[in-house]
Amino acid sequence: MAEVKVGLQDVVVATSSICSIDGQRGILTYRGYDIHDLAEHATFEEVVYLLWYGRLPRQHELDELIQQLAENRPILPEIIDLLKRLPPPQHPMETLRTAVSALSLYDAEAEDMSEEANRRKALRLTGQMGTLVAAFGRIREGKEPVPPDPKLGHAANFLYMLKGERPDPEDAHWFDVALILHADHSYNASTFCARVTASTLSDMHSCITSAIGALKGPLHGGANEQVMRMLLEIQTPENVAPYIHNLLAQKKKVMGFGHRVYHTEDPRATVLRRMSEALGKRTGQTKWFEMSKQIEDLMIREKKINANVDFYSASSYYVLGIPVDLYPLVFAVSRISGWTAHVLEQYANNKLIRPLAEYVGPTNQKYVPISQR
Numbered sequence: 001m002a003e004v005k006v007g008l009q010d011v012v013v014a015t016s017s018i019c020s021i022d023g024q025r026g027i028l029t030y031r032g033y034d035i036h037d038l039a040e041h042a043t044f045e046e047v048v049y050l051l052w053y054g055r056l057p058r059q060h061e062l063d064e065l066i067q068q069l070a071e072n073r074p075i076l077p078e079i080i081d082l083l084k085r086l087p088p089p090q091h092p093m094e095t096l097r098t099a100v101s102a103l104s105l106y107d108a109e110a111e112d113m114s115e116e117a118n119r120r121k122a123l124r125l126t127g128q129m130g131t132l133v134a135a136f137g138r139i140r141e142g143k144e145p146v147p148p149d150p151k152l153g154h155a156a157n158f159l160y161m162l163k164g165e166r167p168d169p170e171d172a173h174w175f176d177v178a179l180i181l182h183a184d185h186s187y188n189a190s191t192f193c194a195r196v197t198a199s200t201l202s203d204m205h206s207c208i209t210s211a212i213g214a215l216k217g218p219l220h221g222g223a224n225e226q227v228m229r230m231l232l233e234i235q236t237p238e239n240v241a242p243y244i245h246n247l248l249a250q251k252k253k254v255m256g257f258g259h260r261v262y263h264t265e266d267p268r269a270t271v272l273r274r275m276s277e278a279l280g281k282r283t284g285q286t287k288w289f290e291m292s293k294q295i296e297d298l299m300i301r302e303k304k305i306n307a308n309v310d311f312y313s314a315s316s317y318y319v320l321g322i323p324v325d326l327y328p329l330v331f332a333v334s335r336i337s338g339w340t341a342h343v344l345e346q347y348a349n350n351k352l353i354r355p356l357a358e359y360v361g362p363t364n365q366k367y368v369p370i371s372q373r
C-alpha cells in the first residue's frame, strides 16, 4: 500500500516563486520580502505588483497599476442588478461566489487564454472584488451602492464604498496593512483549488470561483467571522476563561488558533495583534482586543496553540465597522491578488494536478440485477 498523506500534510506538490513560509521559524515572504518589511513599508498596490510581476514596481509602474486598478473597479449595471435580484443568501459568500462566476459572462476575454488577456483579467478581478463586496453589503441593507472613487487607494476606497464616507486615515492605513497580510499564503486550500482548476487549463474566472468556494469554509477564510461571533458571545472579559475552558473541555476548536504550517507564531498575527490594539484605542473600543489577548494567553498557556491570521483580524475588522458576516469576503478582496498570481504561474508552466487515492472500498463485487437486491 502506498503511503497515504491524509490532507496532503507536509506534501510538496510543486515549486513556486511567489510566496515562502518557514513554519518552524514563523517567517512568511512574498517574492523573498519579509511580510513584516512589507507590512511596515509597502502599500497593497505595491504588493499586488510584486506578486504579479516578481519585483517591486518603480514609481511609474506603480502609478500605472494604481490607475489601472482604479479604472477596473466599477462593475457593470447588469452585475449590480444581479446582486439586487439574487435571493438573500444563507451566507454572503454564496453571493460573492455567484457574482464572480457571473462576471465571466460579461468579460469579452473570458475564454482568451493568452498571457496578456489573463493578466488583464487578473487586474479586472482584483479591481472588481472590493466593489462587489461593498455593493452587496449596501444593497442588502436597502442602500444604493457607492461608486468607487478613483482618487482613493484600494484600501481606503473599499471602506468608502462600504460605509459611504471617507475613512479616517489611520483606519485606511491599517486596513491597507490587513490587505497586505492576507494577499498570499502559498499553497493554502483556496489557492490550491485555484491552481487545480488552472491546471485543467480552465479559465481565470473558474479558477477564482473554485477558490472562493474553498475560502468559504470555517477551517479557512470563514474562521475570522467565527472568531468575532465567539467574542460577541463571550461579551465580557470575566466570561473569557469559563467560555474557553468549556470549549476545550468539549474538545471543540477555538477559532483563530492553530495552523497546518506554522509551529510557532503566525507572523501575520504579530502585526494584526498590534493593529487590533491600535484600532481599539483609536475608536475607544478596547474591550475586543483585551478579550482577544486573554484568550490568546490562555490558549498558549494551556494548549500551546498560537493565534493565526484570523484571530486578531476579527477584532480589527469589527472596530473598523465591517459587518461580521462579510469578514470572509474581505479576505477575498485581498487574496484575489495572490490567487491570480498563482493562476498565472500555473498557466505559465502547467502540469495537470491529478493525485491518487488509495482504494479501500469493497472488491470483487458482481453486478446483481435490481430485482434481486
Ligand code: COA
Pocket: 007, 218, 219, 220, 221, 223, 252, 253, 254, 255, 256, 257, 258, 259, 260, 261, 303, 305, 308, 309, 310
Ligand atoms: N483549538 C483547539 N485545539 C486545536 C485547534 C484549535 N483552534 N487547532 C488545533 N487544535 C488541536 C486539535 O484538536 C488536535 O489535537 P489532538 O491531536 O489532541 O486531536 C491538534 O491540535 C492538531 O489539530 P488538527 O486540526 O489535526 O491540525 P490541522 O493541521 O489538520 O488543522 C487547522 C489546522 C487550521 C484546520 C486547525 O488548527 C483549526 O481547525 N483551527 C481553527 C480554525 C482556524 O482558525 N482556521 C484558520 C486557519 S488560518
